[in-house]
Amino acid sequence: MEINTRISTILKDNYGIDATSIEQRPGGWSALAFLVEDKSNKYFLKVYNKNKPSSSQWIDAIDRYTPLVNWLHHHTDLQNHLSKPIFTKSQRNQCEDEQYVYLLSEYIEGTTIGEKQLSPNQVKELAKILGLLHKNTSTIPHELKKQQVKERFDIEFCEDLFSFIHHDLANTNDILLEIVEPYTEILVEKINRLGYLANALKSKSHMFVLSHSDAHNWNLMQGQNLMLLDWECVKLAPQEQDLILIITEPYAEQFLTEYRNYMSYENPDMDAFEFYFLKRNLEDIWEWIKDLRFEGSLKSEEVTLEHLKSSLDTCSRTEEIRKKMLKVFN
Incomplete structure:
Protein backbone atom coordinates (compact mmCIF):
# COMPACT_ATOMS: atom_id res chain seq x y z
CA MET A 1 0.00 0.00 0.00
CA ILE A 108 5.31 24.12 14.45
CA GLU A 109 5.81 26.87 11.89
CA GLY A 110 9.50 27.63 11.85
CA THR A 111 12.99 26.86 10.58
CA THR A 112 15.34 24.15 11.83
CA ILE A 113 18.62 25.61 13.12
CA GLY A 114 20.60 22.75 11.58
CA GLU A 115 24.04 23.81 10.42
CA LYS A 116 23.58 27.47 11.38
CA GLN A 117 25.19 28.91 14.50
CA LEU A 118 22.89 29.91 17.34
CA SER A 119 22.45 33.66 17.78
CA PRO A 120 23.05 35.15 21.27
CA ASN A 121 19.29 35.30 21.85
CA GLN A 122 18.89 31.66 20.78
CA VAL A 123 21.69 30.65 23.17
CA LYS A 124 19.77 32.46 25.92
CA GLU A 125 16.57 30.60 25.02
CA LEU A 126 18.33 27.22 24.88
CA ALA A 127 19.86 27.86 28.31
CA LYS A 128 16.38 28.67 29.60
CA ILE A 129 14.89 25.50 28.08
CA LEU A 130 17.51 23.16 29.52
CA GLY A 131 17.70 25.06 32.79
CA LEU A 132 13.93 24.82 33.30
CA LEU A 133 13.91 21.17 32.25
CA HIS A 134 16.59 20.29 34.79
CA LYS A 135 15.05 22.49 37.50
CA ASN A 136 11.61 20.84 37.10
CA THR A 137 12.97 17.33 37.74
CA SER A 138 11.73 17.50 41.34
CA THR A 139 8.21 18.56 40.33
CA ILE A 140 7.49 15.69 37.92
CA PRO A 141 4.89 13.25 39.31
CA HIS A 142 6.46 10.13 40.80
CA GLU A 143 4.57 7.73 38.51
CA LEU A 144 5.77 9.63 35.45
CA LYS A 145 9.34 9.95 36.68
CA LYS A 146 9.75 6.27 37.48
CA GLN A 147 8.86 5.39 33.87
CA GLN A 148 11.92 7.26 32.60
CA VAL A 149 15.26 5.62 31.86
CA LYS A 150 17.87 6.23 34.57
CA GLU A 151 21.50 6.56 33.54
CA ARG A 152 23.54 3.48 34.39
CA PHE A 153 26.55 4.26 32.19
CA ASP A 154 25.98 1.09 30.19
CA ILE A 155 27.88 0.72 26.92
CA GLU A 156 26.70 -2.67 25.66
CA PHE A 157 26.74 -1.44 22.05
CA CYS A 158 30.56 -1.30 22.30
CA GLU A 159 30.70 -5.09 22.39
CA ASP A 160 28.88 -5.21 19.04
CA LEU A 161 31.10 -2.51 17.54
CA PHE A 162 34.27 -4.23 18.82
CA SER A 163 33.11 -7.58 17.41
CA PHE A 164 32.28 -6.00 14.05
CA ILE A 165 35.72 -4.40 13.78
CA HIS A 166 37.52 -7.69 14.48
CA HIS A 167 35.27 -10.21 12.78
CA ASP A 168 33.00 -8.59 10.15
CA LEU A 169 34.46 -5.38 8.78
CA ALA A 170 36.93 -7.04 6.40
CA ASN A 171 34.43 -9.66 5.18
CA THR A 172 33.06 -7.31 2.51
CA ASN A 173 35.29 -5.25 0.24
CA ASP A 174 33.15 -2.12 0.07
CA ILE A 175 33.30 1.63 0.68
CA LEU A 176 32.63 1.05 4.39
CA LEU A 177 35.80 -1.04 4.70
CA GLU A 178 37.78 1.64 2.88
CA ILE A 179 36.55 4.40 5.23
CA VAL A 180 36.59 2.58 8.59
CA GLU A 181 39.74 0.42 8.29
CA PRO A 182 42.24 3.30 8.85
CA TYR A 183 40.45 4.11 12.14
CA THR A 184 40.17 0.61 13.62
CA GLU A 185 43.07 1.06 16.04
CA ILE A 186 41.76 4.35 17.37
CA LEU A 187 38.22 2.95 17.61
CA VAL A 188 39.43 0.09 19.81
CA GLU A 189 41.40 2.57 21.91
CA LYS A 190 38.29 4.74 22.40
CA ILE A 191 36.09 1.74 23.19
CA ASN A 192 38.53 0.80 25.95
CA ARG A 193 38.66 4.40 27.19
CA LEU A 194 34.86 4.56 27.28
CA GLY A 195 34.81 1.35 29.32
CA TYR A 196 37.23 2.89 31.81
CA LEU A 197 35.13 6.07 32.12
CA ALA A 198 31.91 4.06 32.51
CA ASN A 199 33.37 2.11 35.44
CA ALA A 200 34.71 5.30 37.03
CA LEU A 201 31.33 7.02 36.78
CA LYS A 202 29.46 4.02 38.17
CA SER A 203 31.51 4.34 41.36
CA LYS A 204 30.64 8.05 41.84
CA SER A 205 27.53 9.63 43.32
CA HIS A 206 25.55 11.87 40.95
CA MET A 207 22.70 14.35 41.00
CA PHE A 208 20.38 13.22 38.22
CA VAL A 209 18.20 15.65 36.30
CA LEU A 210 15.66 15.12 33.56
CA SER A 211 17.81 15.34 30.42
CA HIS A 212 16.67 15.72 26.83
CA SER A 213 19.97 14.04 25.84
CA ASP A 214 19.82 15.07 22.18
CA ALA A 215 19.61 18.88 22.16
CA HIS A 216 21.70 19.49 19.04
CA ASN A 217 20.91 22.08 16.37
CA TRP A 218 18.94 19.65 14.16
CA ASN A 219 16.49 19.23 17.05
CA LEU A 220 16.10 22.98 17.52
CA MET A 221 13.56 24.99 15.54
CA GLN A 222 13.10 28.74 15.49
CA GLY A 223 9.47 29.69 15.37
CA GLN A 224 7.87 32.38 17.46
CA ASN A 225 10.12 30.91 20.18
CA LEU A 226 13.03 28.50 20.09
CA MET A 227 11.58 24.97 20.16
CA LEU A 228 13.25 21.77 21.40
CA LEU A 229 12.00 18.74 19.46
CA ASP A 230 12.47 14.94 19.34
CA TRP A 231 12.36 13.68 22.92
CA GLU A 232 13.07 9.98 22.23
CA CYS A 233 16.33 10.03 24.22
CA VAL A 234 15.01 11.70 27.39
CA LYS A 235 16.30 10.17 30.63
CA LEU A 236 17.43 10.91 34.17
CA ALA A 237 21.15 11.65 34.02
CA PRO A 238 23.88 14.00 35.28
CA GLN A 239 23.73 17.55 33.93
CA GLU A 240 26.74 16.82 31.71
CA GLN A 241 24.50 14.65 29.49
CA ASP A 242 22.78 17.75 28.12
CA LEU A 243 25.66 20.19 28.53
CA ILE A 244 28.13 18.17 26.43
CA LEU A 245 26.49 19.35 23.21
CA ILE A 246 27.03 22.98 24.21
CA ILE A 247 30.30 22.99 26.10
CA THR A 248 32.52 22.69 23.00
CA GLU A 249 30.69 25.46 21.16
CA PRO A 250 31.96 29.08 20.87
CA TYR A 251 28.99 30.25 22.94
CA ALA A 252 29.65 27.88 25.88
CA GLU A 253 30.45 30.63 28.38
CA GLN A 254 27.36 32.67 27.52
CA PHE A 255 25.23 29.54 27.77
CA LEU A 256 26.58 28.63 31.22
CA THR A 257 26.00 32.15 32.52
CA GLU A 258 22.38 32.05 31.36
CA TYR A 259 21.86 28.42 32.47
CA ARG A 260 22.94 29.23 36.02
CA ASN A 261 20.03 31.68 36.26
CA TYR A 262 17.81 28.60 36.42
CA MET A 263 20.00 25.78 37.70
CA SER A 264 23.09 25.60 39.91
CA TYR A 265 26.19 24.20 38.24
CA GLU A 266 29.47 24.66 40.10
CA ASN A 267 31.33 21.32 39.93
CA PRO A 268 31.70 20.07 36.36
CA ASP A 269 32.66 16.42 36.03
CA MET A 270 35.19 16.19 33.22
CA ASP A 271 35.01 12.39 33.19
CA ALA A 272 31.25 12.64 32.59
CA PHE A 273 31.80 15.15 29.78
CA GLU A 274 34.35 12.89 28.11
CA PHE A 275 32.11 9.85 28.63
CA TYR A 276 29.11 11.49 26.93
CA PHE A 277 31.26 12.93 24.16
CA LEU A 278 32.85 9.56 23.37
CA LYS A 279 29.65 7.56 23.81
CA ARG A 280 27.74 9.80 21.41
CA ASN A 281 30.43 9.54 18.75
CA LEU A 282 30.87 5.78 19.05
CA GLU A 283 27.08 5.23 19.06
CA ASP A 284 26.72 7.34 15.92
CA ILE A 285 29.55 5.46 14.22
CA TRP A 286 27.94 2.12 15.06
CA GLU A 287 24.48 3.24 13.89
CA TRP A 288 25.86 4.45 10.55
CA ILE A 289 27.87 1.27 10.09
CA LYS A 290 24.68 -0.77 10.64
CA ASP A 291 22.77 1.43 8.20
CA LEU A 292 25.41 1.10 5.51
CA ARG A 293 26.23 -2.59 5.88
CA PHE A 294 23.05 -4.21 7.21
CA GLU A 295 19.81 -2.23 7.51
CA GLY A 296 19.72 0.54 4.93
CA SER A 297 19.40 4.23 5.81
CA LEU A 298 16.61 6.80 5.69
CA LYS A 299 19.24 9.15 4.29
CA SER A 300 21.22 8.67 1.08
CA GLU A 301 24.40 6.58 1.21
CA GLU A 302 26.42 9.70 0.37
CA VAL A 303 25.01 11.65 3.33
CA THR A 304 25.47 8.70 5.70
CA LEU A 305 29.08 8.24 4.60
CA GLU A 306 29.83 11.93 5.17
CA HIS A 307 28.44 11.75 8.69
CA LEU A 308 30.44 8.58 9.36
CA LYS A 309 33.67 10.20 8.15
CA SER A 310 33.04 13.25 10.32
CA SER A 311 32.39 11.16 13.44
CA LEU A 312 35.49 9.03 12.84
CA ASP A 313 37.58 12.17 12.55
CA THR A 314 36.03 13.68 15.69
CA CYS A 315 36.61 10.47 17.61
CA SER A 316 40.33 10.73 16.86
CA ARG A 317 40.48 14.22 18.45
CA THR A 318 39.07 13.41 21.90
CA GLU A 319 42.12 14.63 23.84
CA GLU A 320 42.05 17.95 22.01
CA ILE A 321 38.36 18.38 22.77
CA ARG A 322 38.83 17.51 26.47
CA LYS A 323 41.44 20.30 26.73
CA LYS A 324 38.97 22.65 25.05
CA MET A 325 36.30 21.76 27.60
CA LEU A 326 38.70 22.35 30.50
CA LYS A 327 39.38 25.88 29.25
CA VAL A 328 35.69 26.76 29.57
CA PHE A 329 35.84 26.20 33.34
CA ASN A 330 39.30 27.68 34.01
Whole structure:
Protein backbone atom coordinates (compact mmCIF):
# COMPACT_ATOMS: atom_id res chain seq x y z
CA MET A 1 0.00 0.00 0.00
CA GLU A 2 1.34 3.46 -0.91
CA ILE A 3 2.50 5.36 2.19
CA ASN A 4 0.18 8.37 1.77
CA THR A 5 -2.82 6.05 1.48
CA ARG A 6 -1.76 4.29 4.67
CA ILE A 7 -1.40 7.62 6.46
CA SER A 8 -4.80 8.87 5.29
CA THR A 9 -6.49 5.70 6.58
CA ILE A 10 -4.60 5.78 9.90
CA LEU A 11 -5.47 9.43 10.54
CA LYS A 12 -9.15 8.91 9.77
CA ASP A 13 -9.54 5.74 11.81
CA ASN A 14 -7.44 6.72 14.84
CA TYR A 15 -7.63 10.52 15.08
CA GLY A 16 -10.82 11.40 13.19
CA ILE A 17 -8.72 13.58 10.86
CA ASP A 18 -9.75 13.87 7.20
CA ALA A 19 -6.41 14.77 5.61
CA THR A 20 -6.57 17.13 2.63
CA SER A 21 -2.78 17.19 2.14
CA ILE A 22 0.05 14.80 3.11
CA GLU A 23 3.54 16.02 2.26
CA GLN A 24 6.77 14.22 3.15
CA ARG A 25 9.36 16.46 4.78
CA PRO A 26 13.07 15.95 5.50
CA GLY A 27 13.25 13.74 8.57
CA GLY A 28 15.86 12.48 10.99
CA TRP A 29 17.65 9.15 11.19
CA SER A 30 14.93 7.28 13.06
CA ALA A 31 11.69 8.01 11.20
CA LEU A 32 10.02 9.44 8.13
CA ALA A 33 8.41 12.86 8.60
CA PHE A 34 5.20 14.28 7.11
CA LEU A 35 3.29 17.56 7.17
CA VAL A 36 -0.41 16.74 7.31
CA GLU A 37 -3.25 19.22 6.78
CA ASP A 38 -7.00 19.03 7.09
CA LYS A 39 -9.51 21.83 6.47
CA SER A 40 -8.49 23.78 9.58
CA ASN A 41 -5.21 22.51 11.08
CA LYS A 42 -1.66 21.38 10.36
CA TYR A 43 -0.01 18.39 12.04
CA PHE A 44 3.43 16.79 12.19
CA LEU A 45 3.54 13.03 11.73
CA LYS A 46 6.48 10.72 12.41
CA VAL A 47 6.39 7.28 10.81
CA TYR A 48 8.62 4.49 12.13
CA ASN A 49 9.32 1.36 10.07
CA LYS A 50 8.69 -1.68 12.27
CA ASN A 51 10.79 -3.86 9.97
CA LYS A 52 13.98 -1.89 10.63
CA PRO A 53 15.68 -3.44 13.70
CA SER A 54 17.17 -0.17 14.98
CA SER A 55 13.70 1.44 14.99
CA SER A 56 12.57 -0.74 17.89
CA GLN A 57 14.33 1.37 20.53
CA TRP A 58 12.59 4.53 19.30
CA ILE A 59 9.19 2.84 19.04
CA ASP A 60 9.55 1.39 22.54
CA ALA A 61 10.34 4.87 23.90
CA ILE A 62 7.10 6.50 22.65
CA ASP A 63 4.87 5.41 25.55
CA ARG A 64 7.55 6.53 28.00
CA TYR A 65 8.34 10.03 26.79
CA THR A 66 5.08 11.21 25.16
CA PRO A 67 3.13 11.49 28.45
CA LEU A 68 6.15 13.27 29.95
CA VAL A 69 6.29 15.86 27.15
CA ASN A 70 2.55 16.37 27.51
CA TRP A 71 2.95 16.96 31.26
CA LEU A 72 5.83 19.40 30.72
CA HIS A 73 3.72 21.26 28.16
CA HIS A 74 0.83 21.72 30.59
CA HIS A 75 2.61 22.19 33.93
CA THR A 76 5.87 24.09 33.34
CA ASP A 77 7.14 27.26 31.69
CA LEU A 78 8.40 25.07 28.82
CA GLN A 79 4.95 25.25 27.22
CA ASN A 80 6.06 27.63 24.47
CA HIS A 81 9.19 25.62 23.69
CA LEU A 82 7.68 22.15 23.09
CA SER A 83 5.55 20.57 20.40
CA LYS A 84 2.35 19.27 21.99
CA PRO A 85 1.59 15.57 21.40
CA ILE A 86 -1.77 14.65 19.87
CA PHE A 87 -3.38 11.49 21.24
CA THR A 88 -5.63 9.08 19.37
CA LYS A 89 -9.41 8.97 19.86
CA SER A 90 -8.81 6.22 22.44
CA GLN A 91 -6.16 8.37 24.20
CA ARG A 92 -3.22 6.27 23.03
CA ASN A 93 0.19 7.83 22.44
CA GLN A 94 0.63 6.12 19.06
CA CYS A 95 -1.08 3.90 16.55
CA GLU A 96 0.16 1.32 14.07
CA ASP A 97 -0.55 -0.97 11.16
CA GLU A 98 1.32 -4.09 10.09
CA GLN A 99 4.36 -2.13 8.82
CA TYR A 100 4.55 1.26 10.55
CA VAL A 101 4.08 3.05 13.89
CA TYR A 102 2.62 6.56 13.72
CA LEU A 103 3.19 9.43 16.15
CA LEU A 104 1.26 12.70 15.74
CA SER A 105 1.94 16.15 17.21
CA GLU A 106 1.03 19.76 16.56
CA TYR A 107 2.85 21.35 13.63
CA ILE A 108 5.31 24.12 14.45
CA GLU A 109 5.81 26.87 11.89
CA GLY A 110 9.50 27.63 11.85
CA THR A 111 12.99 26.86 10.58
CA THR A 112 15.34 24.15 11.83
CA ILE A 113 18.62 25.61 13.12
CA GLY A 114 20.60 22.75 11.58
CA GLU A 115 24.04 23.81 10.42
CA LYS A 116 23.58 27.47 11.38
CA GLN A 117 25.19 28.91 14.50
CA LEU A 118 22.89 29.91 17.34
CA SER A 119 22.45 33.66 17.78
CA PRO A 120 23.05 35.15 21.27
CA ASN A 121 19.29 35.30 21.85
CA GLN A 122 18.89 31.66 20.78
CA VAL A 123 21.69 30.65 23.17
CA LYS A 124 19.77 32.46 25.92
CA GLU A 125 16.57 30.60 25.02
CA LEU A 126 18.33 27.22 24.88
CA ALA A 127 19.86 27.86 28.31
CA LYS A 128 16.38 28.67 29.60
CA ILE A 129 14.89 25.50 28.08
CA LEU A 130 17.51 23.16 29.52
CA GLY A 131 17.70 25.06 32.79
CA LEU A 132 13.93 24.82 33.30
CA LEU A 133 13.91 21.17 32.25
CA HIS A 134 16.59 20.29 34.79
CA LYS A 135 15.05 22.49 37.50
CA ASN A 136 11.61 20.84 37.10
CA THR A 137 12.97 17.33 37.74
CA SER A 138 11.73 17.50 41.34
CA THR A 139 8.21 18.56 40.33
CA ILE A 140 7.49 15.69 37.92
CA PRO A 141 4.89 13.25 39.31
CA HIS A 142 6.46 10.13 40.80
CA GLU A 143 4.57 7.73 38.51
CA LEU A 144 5.77 9.63 35.45
CA LYS A 145 9.34 9.95 36.68
CA LYS A 146 9.75 6.27 37.48
CA GLN A 147 8.86 5.39 33.87
CA GLN A 148 11.92 7.26 32.60
CA VAL A 149 15.26 5.62 31.86
CA LYS A 150 17.87 6.23 34.57
CA GLU A 151 21.50 6.56 33.54
CA ARG A 152 23.54 3.48 34.39
CA PHE A 153 26.55 4.26 32.19
CA ASP A 154 25.98 1.09 30.19
CA ILE A 155 27.88 0.72 26.92
CA GLU A 156 26.70 -2.67 25.66
CA PHE A 157 26.74 -1.44 22.05
CA CYS A 158 30.56 -1.30 22.30
CA GLU A 159 30.70 -5.09 22.39
CA ASP A 160 28.88 -5.21 19.04
CA LEU A 161 31.10 -2.51 17.54
CA PHE A 162 34.27 -4.23 18.82
CA SER A 163 33.11 -7.58 17.41
CA PHE A 164 32.28 -6.00 14.05
CA ILE A 165 35.72 -4.40 13.78
CA HIS A 166 37.52 -7.69 14.48
CA HIS A 167 35.27 -10.21 12.78
CA ASP A 168 33.00 -8.59 10.15
CA LEU A 169 34.46 -5.38 8.78
CA ALA A 170 36.93 -7.04 6.40
CA ASN A 171 34.43 -9.66 5.18
CA THR A 172 33.06 -7.31 2.51
CA ASN A 173 35.29 -5.25 0.24
CA ASP A 174 33.15 -2.12 0.07
CA ILE A 175 33.30 1.63 0.68
CA LEU A 176 32.63 1.05 4.39
CA LEU A 177 35.80 -1.04 4.70
CA GLU A 178 37.78 1.64 2.88
CA ILE A 179 36.55 4.40 5.23
CA VAL A 180 36.59 2.58 8.59
CA GLU A 181 39.74 0.42 8.29
CA PRO A 182 42.24 3.30 8.85
CA TYR A 183 40.45 4.11 12.14
CA THR A 184 40.17 0.61 13.62
CA GLU A 185 43.07 1.06 16.04
CA ILE A 186 41.76 4.35 17.37
CA LEU A 187 38.22 2.95 17.61
CA VAL A 188 39.43 0.09 19.81
CA GLU A 189 41.40 2.57 21.91
CA LYS A 190 38.29 4.74 22.40
CA ILE A 191 36.09 1.74 23.19
CA ASN A 192 38.53 0.80 25.95
CA ARG A 193 38.66 4.40 27.19
CA LEU A 194 34.86 4.56 27.28
CA GLY A 195 34.81 1.35 29.32
CA TYR A 196 37.23 2.89 31.81
CA LEU A 197 35.13 6.07 32.12
CA ALA A 198 31.91 4.06 32.51
CA ASN A 199 33.37 2.11 35.44
CA ALA A 200 34.71 5.30 37.03
CA LEU A 201 31.33 7.02 36.78
CA LYS A 202 29.46 4.02 38.17
CA SER A 203 31.51 4.34 41.36
CA LYS A 204 30.64 8.05 41.84
CA SER A 205 27.53 9.63 43.32
CA HIS A 206 25.55 11.87 40.95
CA MET A 207 22.70 14.35 41.00
CA PHE A 208 20.38 13.22 38.22
CA VAL A 209 18.20 15.65 36.30
CA LEU A 210 15.66 15.12 33.56
CA SER A 211 17.81 15.34 30.42
CA HIS A 212 16.67 15.72 26.83
CA SER A 213 19.97 14.04 25.84
CA ASP A 214 19.82 15.07 22.18
CA ALA A 215 19.61 18.88 22.16
CA HIS A 216 21.70 19.49 19.04
CA ASN A 217 20.91 22.08 16.37
CA TRP A 218 18.94 19.65 14.16
CA ASN A 219 16.49 19.23 17.05
CA LEU A 220 16.10 22.98 17.52
CA MET A 221 13.56 24.99 15.54
CA GLN A 222 13.10 28.74 15.49
CA GLY A 223 9.47 29.69 15.37
CA GLN A 224 7.87 32.38 17.46
CA ASN A 225 10.12 30.91 20.18
CA LEU A 226 13.03 28.50 20.09
CA MET A 227 11.58 24.97 20.16
CA LEU A 228 13.25 21.77 21.40
CA LEU A 229 12.00 18.74 19.46
CA ASP A 230 12.47 14.94 19.34
CA TRP A 231 12.36 13.68 22.92
CA GLU A 232 13.07 9.98 22.23
CA CYS A 233 16.33 10.03 24.22
CA VAL A 234 15.01 11.70 27.39
CA LYS A 235 16.30 10.17 30.63
CA LEU A 236 17.43 10.91 34.17
CA ALA A 237 21.15 11.65 34.02
CA PRO A 238 23.88 14.00 35.28
CA GLN A 239 23.73 17.55 33.93
CA GLU A 240 26.74 16.82 31.71
CA GLN A 241 24.50 14.65 29.49
CA ASP A 242 22.78 17.75 28.12
CA LEU A 243 25.66 20.19 28.53
CA ILE A 244 28.13 18.17 26.43
CA LEU A 245 26.49 19.35 23.21
CA ILE A 246 27.03 22.98 24.21
CA ILE A 247 30.30 22.99 26.10
CA THR A 248 32.52 22.69 23.00
CA GLU A 249 30.69 25.46 21.16
CA PRO A 250 31.96 29.08 20.87
CA TYR A 251 28.99 30.25 22.94
CA ALA A 252 29.65 27.88 25.88
CA GLU A 253 30.45 30.63 28.38
CA GLN A 254 27.36 32.67 27.52
CA PHE A 255 25.23 29.54 27.77
CA LEU A 256 26.58 28.63 31.22
CA THR A 257 26.00 32.15 32.52
CA GLU A 258 22.38 32.05 31.36
CA TYR A 259 21.86 28.42 32.47
CA ARG A 260 22.94 29.23 36.02
CA ASN A 261 20.03 31.68 36.26
CA TYR A 262 17.81 28.60 36.42
CA MET A 263 20.00 25.78 37.70
CA SER A 264 23.09 25.60 39.91
CA TYR A 265 26.19 24.20 38.24
CA GLU A 266 29.47 24.66 40.10
CA ASN A 267 31.33 21.32 39.93
CA PRO A 268 31.70 20.07 36.36
CA ASP A 269 32.66 16.42 36.03
CA MET A 270 35.19 16.19 33.22
CA ASP A 271 35.01 12.39 33.19
CA ALA A 272 31.25 12.64 32.59
CA PHE A 273 31.80 15.15 29.78
CA GLU A 274 34.35 12.89 28.11
CA PHE A 275 32.11 9.85 28.63
CA TYR A 276 29.11 11.49 26.93
CA PHE A 277 31.26 12.93 24.16
CA LEU A 278 32.85 9.56 23.37
CA LYS A 279 29.65 7.56 23.81
CA ARG A 280 27.74 9.80 21.41
CA ASN A 281 30.43 9.54 18.75
CA LEU A 282 30.87 5.78 19.05
CA GLU A 283 27.08 5.23 19.06
CA ASP A 284 26.72 7.34 15.92
CA ILE A 285 29.55 5.46 14.22
CA TRP A 286 27.94 2.12 15.06
CA GLU A 287 24.48 3.24 13.89
CA TRP A 288 25.86 4.45 10.55
CA ILE A 289 27.87 1.27 10.09
CA LYS A 290 24.68 -0.77 10.64
CA ASP A 291 22.77 1.43 8.20
CA LEU A 292 25.41 1.10 5.51
CA ARG A 293 26.23 -2.59 5.88
CA PHE A 294 23.05 -4.21 7.21
CA GLU A 295 19.81 -2.23 7.51
CA GLY A 296 19.72 0.54 4.93
CA SER A 297 19.40 4.23 5.81
CA LEU A 298 16.61 6.80 5.69
CA LYS A 299 19.24 9.15 4.29
CA SER A 300 21.22 8.67 1.08
CA GLU A 301 24.40 6.58 1.21
CA GLU A 302 26.42 9.70 0.37
CA VAL A 303 25.01 11.65 3.33
CA THR A 304 25.47 8.70 5.70
CA LEU A 305 29.08 8.24 4.60
CA GLU A 306 29.83 11.93 5.17
CA HIS A 307 28.44 11.75 8.69
CA LEU A 308 30.44 8.58 9.36
CA LYS A 309 33.67 10.20 8.15
CA SER A 310 33.04 13.25 10.32
CA SER A 311 32.39 11.16 13.44
CA LEU A 312 35.49 9.03 12.84
CA ASP A 313 37.58 12.17 12.55
CA THR A 314 36.03 13.68 15.69
CA CYS A 315 36.61 10.47 17.61
CA SER A 316 40.33 10.73 16.86
CA ARG A 317 40.48 14.22 18.45
CA THR A 318 39.07 13.41 21.90
CA GLU A 319 42.12 14.63 23.84
CA GLU A 320 42.05 17.95 22.01
CA ILE A 321 38.36 18.38 22.77
CA ARG A 322 38.83 17.51 26.47
CA LYS A 323 41.44 20.30 26.73
CA LYS A 324 38.97 22.65 25.05
CA MET A 325 36.30 21.76 27.60
CA LEU A 326 38.70 22.35 30.50
CA LYS A 327 39.38 25.88 29.25
CA VAL A 328 35.69 26.76 29.57
CA PHE A 329 35.84 26.20 33.34
CA ASN A 330 39.30 27.68 34.01
